Amino acid sequence: MKLTQLEQELQRARQQGIFISSSGEQSQSMSGNGALAFDVEYGRWLEDHNRRINELKGAVSNHAGDGELRIIVDSVVAHYEDIFRIKADAAKADVFHVLSGMWKTPAERCFLWLGGFRSSEILKLLITQLEPLTEQQLLAIGNLQQSSQQAEDALSQGMEALQQSLAETIAGSLGSSNSSGNVANYMGQMAMAMGKLGTLEGFIRQADNLRQQTLQQMHRILTTRQSARALIAINDYSSRLRALSSLWLARPRE
C-alpha cells in the first residue's frame, strides 16, 4: 500500500515538475533536485530518439537513397551527443543517481555498467545483426570491440581501486573511542573520503566518453546503410529490454 502511495506522489511530483519547467519558472521542487530533472530530460531525449529512429526505419523501408539516409543517420548520431552532455550535467548534480541506473527500466539495469551501457556488448550484438560485413570491416569491428572491452576493464579496475581506497579510509576513521585525537582523525578521514567520492564523477565522464567515441568509430567503419541498420538494431534491442521491464513489473504475484 505504501509503495503505491509513494509511486503516486512521485507521479504527481513529476507532473508538477514537467508543468513548472515548461512554463519556464524555477521552483522549489526542481532546483536542487538534480535526479528528478535528469529523469525528465532523459525521458524527453528518449522520446526524441525513438522518433528519429522511426524516421530512419521509414526511410530504410522506402528504399531511400544513401544521401537521404546519411542525413538521418548523422542526425541520430549527433543527437546521441545531447544525452552525453545531459548526463555530464546530471553527474555533476547527483552522481549517485546516474550510477544507480534508477532512471532506466529494471531489465536495462541488469546490464548497467558505470552509469550506462557497455559498448563492447553493443558491438557483439551488431556483429551478428550486420552481416554481411567485408573482411576489412569485420577486422575493424573486432578491433573496436577489443579496444572498448580493454578500456571498460581498465575503468572497472580504477573503480575497484577507488572502492578499496574508500573502504580503507573509512576503516581508518574507526578507532577506540574516548580519545580527543580521534575526533581529528575522524574529521581528516571523512575529508579524505569526501575527496574520493568526488572522483566518481570523473569515472562516469570517462565511461560516457568511451561510449561516445565507440559510437563514432563504429559510424566511421560502417557504410551509411550499415550504420542505419546498426542504429535501428541498437534501438530495437533497448526497446525489447524496456518491454521486458514492463512485463516484469506487471507480472501477477502470489
Added chain:
Amino acid sequence: MDRVTDLASKKAAVIFTKSSCCMCHSIKALFYELGASPAIHEVDQDPDMEWALRRLGCNPAIPAVFIGGKYVGSARDVISLHVDGSLKQKLIEARAIWF
C-alpha cells in the same frame, strides 16, 4: 619543465601519476593490458613536478601520458586514442609494444 621532458624521454611510455588517483590506476591498467611497460612517476611528494606538467599544458595534470617523449594527453585523450586505434599505433612506433 626540463625534469618532465627529461623523464618523458627516458622510456617509450611514461606516465605521471599520483598514488591517490584512481583514474591513474585505470590508465596504468590499460597500458599493462596492452603489454606496454610504462615508466611510472608518482608526483604526490613533488608539487614542482605537478606545476611543471601544468606549465607544459597538461590539463588535467594527472595522469599525464607521454609516448616516444611526446605528450599524448590525460585519461580522456588516452581512451579516445585507444578507441580509434591510434594509441596502439603510437606505442608500436615508439617501440613500447610490437603488435
